Amino acid sequence: MSTIAVAARGRAPWRPRLGRHRGLIVACIVFLVLFFAVDLITPGAFSYFELHFMSAGGATLALAAMGQTIVILTGGFDLSTGAVISLVNVVLATSMGTSAFSQVAFFWAAILIGALAGAFNGFFVAFVRMQSIVVTLATMFIVQGLTLLVLEKPGGTIAPGFTAFFSGDAIPHLLPAPVVVLVVAAVVWLLVKNSRFGVGIYAVGSDEEAAFAAGIRARVVKFWAYVLSGIFYGAAGAFISAQTGSGDPLVGQPMLLEVFVAVVLGGTLLGGGRGGCIGSIVGSYILMIIVNILLVLNVSAYFSSVAEGAILLLAVLAASLNRRSPIAFYIRLARDKLAARARGALASAHPSHGAAPQLPTPPAGKPAAVSWFARHREGLGMIVPAYVGFVIVLLASQAVFGNTLTNPGYFDSLLVLSSFLAILALGQGAAILTGGLDLSVPWMIGFIGILTAGLIRGSDAVALWAVPLGLVLGAALGAVNGLGIVLLGLPPIVMTLAMNGILQGAALLYCNGTPSGFASSAQRWFMTGHFAGPRPVVWFLAAFVIFSVVLLNRTVFGRRIYAVGNSPLVARLSAVGVGGTLIGVYALSGFCSALVGVLLSGFSGQASLGMGDDYLLPSIAVVVVGGTLITGGRGHYIGMLGGVLLLTALSTLLEGTTLPSATRDIIFGLVLLGAVLALREKRA
């Protein structure tokens, strides 16, 4: 406390103000450096044409990132961003006429659609008190389904006037329209930010309890924050419609990850309370200008994801590297330790008595019996909903197909398919329990799968050492994630996303674009053969579940994970090695992904590029559906397993039908939402 006061007195008055905007300032500098680098190399002077296309290029991402920022400022997470943009895009492309009235009307329709989607999210997050990540995941599926119902394949047209207005020239040869759009968006944000509502957003995101105590109507603020973010998505949807002049039901979805990265690059803290939309605009343009950088440097295709990951890391590092950054802290710590050792003043060198706390003697007689249910009520409350959902889906499958509950083959297949997600759930779950996320799952699976299959090439003898090698490598690469997060203080989302890109490049380079390996016969038997009834992997899954439960609940490491997730500071003060725990968690996640890579290549018989792509969102979804708090500290592996069973059974049920995929998406989203309705947070 006193050091802070002293420091503040010793500095110029503008320093703290500058410090608060550090993220934004660094983002601006990074952008300017990249921009001038591109400009330097590009032949010819910077022209109006370039200004125009650059401003148009990043505008959709910037608008979307602004919406996402508002949600993140309240401490939430919005996965429906891309889906809402697609929905707006297809509605405009299919319904807009060429009259001026229609064009204006449909601009407002775009805003309205966004606001409605936001209100849907906001209602469940603010008033029903559900976790934002689950609500928005459900919304994502529902909106995706609606989008496909509106337009099943790319098509439709946007009136040329609409295109000209938003992505043309505001003042020909002087001011491109996208710049005006962004300025208007920025002004809207600044007005909001300086209003009572804006203060509320920051307050709620910093500490909801404190905000409530201070008289802020936290729920109402949250609700309107989601609506406002939806309005920005609507604007993004309108802009991309103008920019592309047509509709494509898949246009928004791939933007999701980039939106998050743009927000983080812009200096907004995941978890809420700090940052702002202006930074996110800059972050979006940094991401877009990377495309130009890769082009002018002629980075080869296989290296592009690596280069992108590296640029991302450098940009975020630049924002965080200073005397107070974790690496400096660890260096000081190591120096102090060495000095203490030299002086013989280490804690262990002090003579001490073993702690012998005096416990009160228990009262005589038997303690009042507390039932098992009463003691575990809270834990069960998190775990049970997923299983209730699972049973309902099982009954529904029985009703639809009539041959599931009595069919051992059904459960055998269900468990085999569940095994991948159940394994990933341990790693991803542990990362989420510490308040992080592991986005390197897809290409950790892909890289290790391709590498091990490439070494094994069908030989059981090689598999004996290649599989352990792959698993160790996965754990080591995971530990690198952890090191980056701990030593460099990088946000987990950034570190693991960069790792994902680097591993993608590594996989492509290793196999030169064509993975040639295939699994050994033992690997295939493990996944598709039979052992004492079910397939061998089912027995393995049973052992893995026991291992996971013991690891998370009965070991020191497990307890430390929860401690770090509840509060890293309290954990540190309680002598928990926070850094070591985090590194261990990401190593565990890397190990789990590597294991899935090996199992998947056994399941398919070969490894292929992109084999892990479909596992990222489900791995997060099952953890959260299983009752785990996305902000960390609360959750149980048994619950996550319930989430795995529920989602696998549901997709099995839907896959067996001939429903169009639009309807399936909507059903999936609704069931997801229904399953976790019971999980809503009770008022503390």
Place this chain on the structure above:
Amino acid sequence: MRWISTAFVAAMGLGLFAAQHPAEAAQQKYKIFLSMSYIGNDWQAEAANMVKAMAASKDYRDKVDLKVQVAGPNATRQIQQINAMVQQGAQAIVVYPISPTALNEVVRNACARHVVIIAYDAEITEPCAYNVHIDQLEAGRVPAEWLVKKLDGKGNIVVITGVPGTSVDTQRTAAAKAVFAKYPGIHIISEGVGMWSQAVARTVLTKILTTHPWNEISGFWVQVGCYTIASMEKEAGIPDNQLKPCAGEGSNGHRIQMLAIGAPGVEGAHGTYRPMGEPSISYASPPYSGALALKLAVDVLEGQQVPKFTKLPLPIVTNETVKLCKEGTWQEMEQGCNVFQPAIISNPGWFASIYSAETPETGLQAALNGKPER
């Protein structure tokens, strides 16, 4: 911070240096860019190899200065990328379009600046762009008709589609369903979303089989997955001569399985990657389309007349026409071989439809390693 900016500027400087060198060496080269979408799948990587091989071949290496860039799955990034290529002075841009419609505005812009835009495999609907691809309706219809004929117009079939929301998937599936609708005896009992991936096809079929056992299914119409389906039939203990008809993809594994049982000269077969006489038709969206697009781009730049739409012949291989290649040279493929030794192609999911009469520069080595035939 400062060291980072210094590092960046230094890196830029190096890039500048490297970029200028080859440009000085040959002034007359056409500056052509390749904008790929997502590179993380087998088809894309193979197609990219073939484009690179074409650019490195004898006739083109002195004409073409090719730079390859990846846009990822995000259409807005591809828009930015194409714009940046135009800015860099591209004369032609070969594109794997992420979206058939989203690029229209930027393509129109590029055309206005006299840049040749040519899309391969998928389509760009903007009229000024050149397109090189197969007829997707035909690709849906022909295999469906084959399947109906094979089943004598009656039976329960399972459909495995591609990526929902794409034009290619929608057109193929609609065309196939239109065929099936004409035969009241044909019932689609289940429809899985296969995402054009063998790995996903296996997951999806495992799910389908939990509710529709093998004996309920008489045949398959899939966009990718016949190889996986035959493998799963073997795991379920179905003998070779009772394999179910499968109308599907042009993967090497699938075509090997279509060879008659005991076909001579097959090297390196193992597991289910072996001749088993699977009754099948194999069609493909051929990965040579990018290489051909590059060739056509040069033709346009040289002032030749090129039609706006080059319709590629739909590669169709049936049990009667499937034929093993020994080495996979272009000459050999011209003689009619269309499937490669498992000893050379150890990945059965690899796409085998690489022959085109128009591209003698690219053979098997082009698709595998980016090495031209000559």
